[in-house]
Amino acid sequence: LLITFPAATQYFMWEKTRLPIGATFCVMTLHFGQWMNRVFNFYMWAWFPVNFVTPSLMIPSAIFLDVTLMMTGSYTFTALFGGMGWSLLFYPANWTWLAPFHLAVKHPSGPLMSIAD
Numbered sequence: 001l002l003i004t005f006p007a008a009t010q011y012f013m014w015e016k017t018r019l020p021i022g023a024t025f026c027v028m029t030l031h032f033g034q035w036m037n038r039v040f041n042f043y044m045w046a047w048f049p050v051n052f053v054t055p056s057l058m059i060p061s062a063i064f065l066d067v068t069l070m071m072t073g074s075y076t077f078t079a080l081f082g083g084m085g086w087s088l089l090f091y092p093a094n095w096t097w098l099a100p101f102h103l104a105v106k107h108p109s110g111p112l113m114s115i116a117d
Contacts, residue, residue, distance in 0.1 A: 020070035
């Protein structure tokens with residue numbers, strides 16, 4: 001579901017201007033909007049910690065999608081290989097901000113669990 005708007009923007013930018021930056025441009029503007037929403041609504045309004053409401057990173061996936069279109073020049077190969085790369089890069093791109101939640105924590109009732117549990 002995340003790939004629909006970047007793919008549409010990529011198609012428009014490639015057809016009209018021949019610039020392979022559509023997906024990255026769309027994801028960067030979406031990411032900026034998400035950060036503004038998180039900071040103003042969650043952190044300043046509801047006082048949630050910022051690391052609990054961090055938006056997921058789609059920037060490496062969008063760059064891969066744009067590079068695939070630039071290298072192949074074909075929408076078919078971009079849909080097959082770029083879409084596969086989009087999904088495969090999504091989880092590793094988010095490891096950096098998810099890593100602190102995998103630390104072991106000793107709960108008062110006794111079990112040793114991670115923060116994610």
